[in-house]
Amino acid sequence: MSSLYAKLIDVIERQITPLAGAIGQQKYVTSIRDGFITALPFMIVGSFLLVFIFPPFSPDTTWGFARAWLQFSLDHRDALMLPFNFSMGVMTLFIAVGIAASLAKHHHLDSLTAGMLSLMSFLLVAAPLKDGQISTAYFSGQGIFTAILVAIYSTELYAFLKRHNITIRLPPEVPAGVARSFEILIPVLAIILTLHPLNLFIEAQLGMIIPEAIMSLVKPLVAASDTLPAILLSVLVCQVLWFAGIHGALIVTGIMNPFWMANLSVNQAAMAAGTAIPHIYVPVAYT
Numbered sequence: 001m002s003s004l005y006a007k008l009i010d011v012i013e014r015q016i017t018p019l020a021g022a023i024g025q026q027k028y029v030t031s032i033r034d035g036f037i038t039a040l041p042f043m044i045v046g047s048f049l050l051v052f053i054f055p056p057f058s059p060d061t062t063w064g065f066a067r068a069w070l071q072f073s074l075d076h077r078d079a080l081m082l083p084f085n086f087s088m089g090v091m092t093l094f095i096a097v098g099i100a101a102s103l104a105k106h107h108h109l110d111s112l113t114a115g116m117l118s119l120m121s122f123l124l125v126a127a128p129l130k131d132g133q134i135s136t137a138y139f140s141g142q143g144i145f146t147a148i149l150v151a152i153y154s155t156e157l158y159a160f161l162k163r164h165n166i167t168i169r170l171p172p173e174v175p176a177g178v179a180r181s182f183e184i185l186i187p188v189l190a191i192i193l194t195l196h197p198l199n200l201f202i203e204a205q206l207g208m209i210i211p212e213a214i215m216s217l218v219k220p221l222v223a224a225s226d227t228l229p230a231i232l233l234s235v236l237v238c239q240v241l242w243f244a245g246i247h248g249a250l251i252v253t254g255i256m257n258p259f260w261m262a263n264l265s266v267n268q269a270a271m272a273a274g275t276a277i278p279h280i281y282v283p284v285a286y287t
Helices: 004-027 027-055 064-075 075-083 088-104 109-124 141-163 174-182 185-206 210-226 228-243 248-272
Strands: none
Touching: 027 075, 027 088, 027 141, 027 210, 027 248, 064 075, 075 088, 088 141, 088 248, 109 141, 109 185, 109 210, 109 228, 141 185, 141 210, 141 248, 174 185
């Protein structure tokens, strides 16, 4: 038994610990984690508002306070849903900006500029016009994976252009703010000239825009993430990493957050529609 234990410790120290450490320091993993942390306050407030919008009482209750609360929420449902729709309902906008801002720090770029480029990139591919109005269908959980990809793409493209001095440079006498505005003209054009034609091409070939195509690809993974084996595996990996002296929760949440938030968004949409909650494995279940 002691020999087996020694071998297990050796495997953890020689193979698992270095790999986990590398994953934990990987710039994309840390940027995704930071992006979700950035969006977390908005999602917490939005989720908390659902308690007031949908009181935890049975419609058949005879308690006066509960009946008054239920009636108030029913009479003012649209007004009460507005803060939720502009917090939890648009969480992918916050995530896209947060991921890009974090990734920009790895490249020593301006975080605000990278965040704005990411926001434009996401809106370009995930906010199509329908009947003269912008569709917000992918501003919640359905657009999480798109937000991650466009945030990484736009920031890496910005870094590439900056690294190769493909930019508009103004004389030193020009104020820094004005110079920075002209500096990102080429990245803006490059993003538009790559993402928009790609989106149009995918729509013409597949009949769906980029977010729809991405969700169709990751749908099996999202479904698999809400199973008992996924729960057990993530908890096991977390505990093994802790045993190896690594902050397991940070690594596991950095990888699993996109799936959890997609499930959470579907749950909240179901709750808002008054239907059954479909998913079990969400951040609250893990913690």
